[in-house]
Amino acid sequence: MTKDTKFVNAGRDKKFTQGTVNPVLQRASTVLFDNVAEMKDATRKRGEKHLFYGRRGTTTTFAFQQAMNEIEGGAGCYVYPCGTAAITASLLAFLKTGDHLLMVDSVYGPTRDFCDKVLASFGVEVTYYDPMIGKGIANLIQDNTKVIFTESPGSITMEVQDIPGICEVAKASNSDITVILDNTWGAGVLLQPFELGVDVSVQAATKYIGGHSDVMLGTATANEKSWPILREKSYLLGQCASADDISLALRGIRTLGVRLKQHQESAMTVANWLSNRKEVKQILHPAFESCAGHEYFERDFNGSNGLFSFVLNNSNPSALTAFLDGMHHFKMGFSWGGFESLVLSYENLHRERNYGNWQAGDVVIRLHIGLEDVNDLIEDLEQGFERLNSKL
Known part of the structure; x- marks a missing residue:
């Protein structure tokens, strides 16, 4: 079954659609x-897509879990109220006091904060590693060491990791190491995590799975x-998600293939245009x-999407503000993966990253290319550069 056909049919068993x-x-x-026997039977099957209690999920939850398993190729999927909850619950499921975590340095900011402010207080040792380390992670x-956390591409700076190499090293070590991947950029579609050796694939389904910037949801497949460990510990942490939010994510899956293709096409057009601009360093x-x-x-990937960044050649606070403030189609806002185009700037990577040779004064612009006409987006950016240049 092709991907596009899978998106249309995933999670649509008759037991969930009821005709x-x-x-x-x-x-x-x-x-x-209705009786003791029925209740005991439900209790025995409570971890098996069987109605037991609302926090375990309803048939809406089970349909979405099945759909995500079909898309990513996992054995089970847990659903959370947001992507960050999926990340933190996955880490807590496989870590305890005295354990060591290898965390990629290019990780999503809130994940880093969770490591530094929560896991550290629980007595978990965290080592940040170079995203380009590959099999060299064996030396760390x-x-x-109980968990190696990866994110590919990396947040903001987009480094692509050697996921198969890292997984190979983890499996060859004497420790029982769990490899977790933040697969949000890949949407469970552009990269097949379990074929590469990943144990747990985490997504902010808020992004491309939902696709319309109106739902908060996370998954860990x-x-x-x-x-079994992820499922039970996530349940004990009290994690669950609304059936209404899940139904929106199920709807998002149906158009995931066509949306990603358009995001990719438009983003490549914009990126190629930017590559010829004197204002762009990289x-x-x-x-x-x-x-x-x-x-x-x-x-490892079979395509790309709408999210990428570029480095400015020259800037100052006044010029950067002028660039951002006058946009018509690119709006400033956190998150991405919806139908709308977004822009954000990052000016302190030299303080936030241990690797990558980021210098004071480096300004990175992150774009999410939405579903607007690409010529309108390019015109918006062109006018932005005119405003930026007027302040230099």
């Missing part, structure tokens, strides 16, 4: 049982070995040779 096109929206907290593994897009780890992108 209609879409899985039924089932809201519930309490599940009722300790006897108490796991292989057969890791799924394009940080995995499909460009100028992006760290481009060779791994070519090997």
Whole structure:
């Protein structure tokens, strides 16, 4: 079955649709049982897509979990109220006091904060590693290393990691190491995590899975070995998600393929245009040779999307503000993956990253290319550069 056909059909078993096109929206907290035997049976099956209690999920939840398993190729999927919850719950599922975590240096900012402010207070040792380390990560593994966390491409700076190489080292070590991947950029589609050796694939389904900037949701899909641990510990942490939000994500899946194709096409057009601008020092897009780890992108990914960054050649606070303030189509806002185009600037990477040779004064602009006409977006950026140049 091709990807596009899978997006249309994933999670649409008749037991979930009950004869209609879409899985039924089932809201519930309490599940009722007619007798003791029925209740005991539900208790035994409570981790098996069986109605037991609202926090375990309803048929709407089960349909979405099945859809995500089909898309990413996992053995089980847990659903969370946001992407950050999926990340933190996944880390807590496989770490305890005295353990060591290897965390990629180009990780999403809130993940780094969780490591520094929460895991550290729990007595978990964290080592940040160079995203381009590849199999060299073997030199950082300790006897108490329990998790290697990856994010590919990296947040903002877009480094593509050698995920198969890291997984190979993790599996060859004597420790029982779990490899977790933040696969949000890949949307579970552009990269198949379990084929590369990943144990747990995390996504902010808020992004491309939802696709319309109106839902907060997270997922963690796991292989057969890791799924029981992830499922039970996430449940004990009280994690669950609204059936209404999940139904929006199920709807988003149906158009995921066509949206990603348009995001990719428009983003490549804009990135190629930017590469010829005198104001641009470097394009940080995995499909460009100028992006760290481009060779791994070519090997492991089957496409790209609408999110990439570029480095300005020259700027100052006044010029940068002028560039950002006058946009018509690119709006400033956190998150990405919706139909709209977004822009954000990053000016302190030299303080926030240990690797990558970022210098004071480096300004990185992150763009999400939405579904607007690409010529309108290019015109918006061109006018932005005119404003920037007027202040230099």
